[in-house]
Amino acid sequence: NGRSSLAPGKAGQAKDGSSRQSIKPASGRPSVAPRPVERSSSMGLDRRSSAFGKPGTAKPDPRPLSDKNFFNGCIRNIIAYASTHSYPYALSPKVLTSPTGKDFAQLALWLFQRFDPTLKALGKVEDEVPLFFKRLNYPFQLSKSALFAVGSPHSWPSVLAALAWLVELLNYDDRAEDAAGSQFDEKQRSERQFFVYASTTYRYFLAGDDPKAQAADDEMLGQFRERKAALLHSNQALKQVRTQAAAALLFNR
Secondary structure, three states, X not given: OOOOOOOOOOOOEOOOOOEOOOOOHHHOOOOOOOOOOOOHHHOOOOOOHHHHOOOXXXXXXXXXXXXXXXXXXXXXXXXXXXXXXXXXXXXXXXXXXXXXXXXXXXXHHHHHHHHOOOOOOOOOHXXXXXXXXXXXXXXXXXXXXXXXXXXXXXXXXXXHHHHHHHHHHHHHHHHHHHHHHOOOOHHHHHHHHHHXXXXXXXXXXXXXXHHHHXXXXXXXXXXXXXXXXXXXXXXXXXXXXXXXXXXXHHHHO
């Protein structure tokens, strides 16, 4: 559900700012940017969406938004992510405790660009930000009214929690890349391969991009078939060796 238009994911950059192959747009990450409302068919309402509930059905938020520890935890997680991914503006607990409209717009745009680097600017924040989260199937309501006075004590906790949710998605993507870059034995490589496949198709699900999801499914199925064929070939070769060894034993008796 990226955007030149408007996750939880990310401009394809490593923590040092260099390009990195991953499931990011550089290697095929789809845009999750909101399209005009009339193009609702791209909103991810496909065969996969049933696993995540129906988009647009607001649920009561069970998170303790008014709890100081939860609030500060969201701030720490966002700052930790921003500080390791070259956030270009000053960001501190003080800023995230009561941000200005400009502070929020800069942070929101930067996080959105982690999902879609083609996004250059936001239009009306109160319009585009809720639509962005809706396209990601954010499970809770993010109202326009909360964004009119974004840094107010009444509005900010729910908005901060939404940004922290985005950071969780992006951190998940980082973990997938870390797994892909590690060296494992055959079993672990298979598990890593499936993990990367699952995270990639999840991105496509979020974007409502069934063709790319189907292509990823077909690619994984092809790899399984190739592996099966290789195992069958190896098994047949071992059988031939065993037959030849048995014949040699009989001959030498």
